[in-house]
Amino acid sequence: MHALSFGTWWIHVASVFEWLLAMVLIAQRGSRGSQMSMIWLSAAMIPALISAMAACTWHLYDNAESLRWLVTLQASTTLLGNVTLAIAAWNLQRDAPVDMKVKG
Template sequence: MASLRLVAALAPSPPPPRREPQKPPPSAAHLARGVSLAAAAATMAMAAASPPALAALAEPANALSLPTWAVHVSSVAEWVTAMALVWQYGERTGLKGWKGLSWGMVPLLGGAMCACTWHFFYNSESLEVLVALQGALTVTGNITMCIAAFRIFKASQEGTNSKSP
């Protein structure tokens, strides 16, 4: 048995498998023809589409762009996150004024939702009431946040006065 292993170890190994030569990559002329063929096909497909089908896909001139929507949505998400963080700070520190600030931020969130809803429906004239509601919620939110900030300031002043000798 050991002699068979020795013979197998000393035996020459078979030659590596022969590789087929690889085809060279297509030339620039082939690529250019493929690109022009694809462009022609896309142009023909667009020309074949009926005008009503294309009109159904078109958005009004006052539609928001994708980057503008990204700013709107991320701003609302950022505001909700700020509200949650302010609330958590109030919970951890035991200072109720910070929870009040979080509540004071709610009308401004409502105003942001009014703006997003109005834009979602392409600034429809039938929803003009949302513009007025957004303005009212913004004023209300600014007042409630001002009151909450003043309460936090007063609470911090009372805390400093009680610690002084």
């Protein structure tokens, strides 16, 4: 746990909880309004959450060489998360009312 300062730990942990809360709130809003695209957005956020948890876990154990595979897991889930969030954003745009669509 000595690899990061208290302030950096605070930001890491707070960000993970904030992301988790956002996922829950987005899913709830999607459920209330029967908006499947919102529910899919919440699900698309899961890989990024896994990525953040992998990074925190690796730092928790002082960047132990035996846990180096967590770096690969983090990189992979970051890539996957970026792709799933891009697809979810496209899905939201596709399902948006005509007057709210971005014109380009």
